[in-house]
Amino acid sequence: MNVLYFAWVRERIGLPREEVESSAETVSDLVDELVAREERYAAAFADRSALRVAIDQELSDFDAPLKGAREVAFFPPMTGG
């Protein structure tokens, strides 16, 4: 699936998007896999309560199942307007 990062999450991880091969069942499982990879992921996901997630461009949450998801995005709380 495509994994996207925005704002300071993008900066900490060092890239805006990547293709990830994963059999993670939930968003949390996917984050666990990413965090286990490298320190920069651990730094970006250190405080999950400070992050938001969207699955296929709809806001979701960390407990949500990933079955069928094509695009998962991680970002800090939004500051529009």
Add this chain to the structure above:
Amino acid sequence: MRVSVQEAPFDLGAETARFAAGHQTMGAVVTFTGVVRDSDAGTLQVMEIEHYPGMTERALTEIAGEAQRRWSLGDVLVIHRHGSLTPGEMIMMVATAARHRKDAFEAAEFLMDYLKSRAPFWKREVTDQGTDWVAARDEDEDALSRW
């Protein structure tokens, strides 16, 4: 309904005039415009606005649609910019048209509250001290609960 996510500046007067025209049964048009504010007088050089192409348009359309379901509106307009903006530049505008002003005002406030924390934009301030992401405020999240 029209939703536009754009880098280019918009002409507030022209957009408002175009929006208001052709709504003979609408007695009220409300507009709100957000402007880049230099909070610490003179230190903000640039406000950079990042967004999530695709989801942004989708989220704005959903929010505008929800406003149309909740209030009796003739039309809704949302324009939101991204990219690098300088203090005093207009970031975004919403406009609502309704038969009566109460619907137009309330729907415009609803749109603003939701745009703040449910549309995927992130602001970063560039000052002579460096760059800093603007943190979301609890009040903005709390504001949603009144709807």
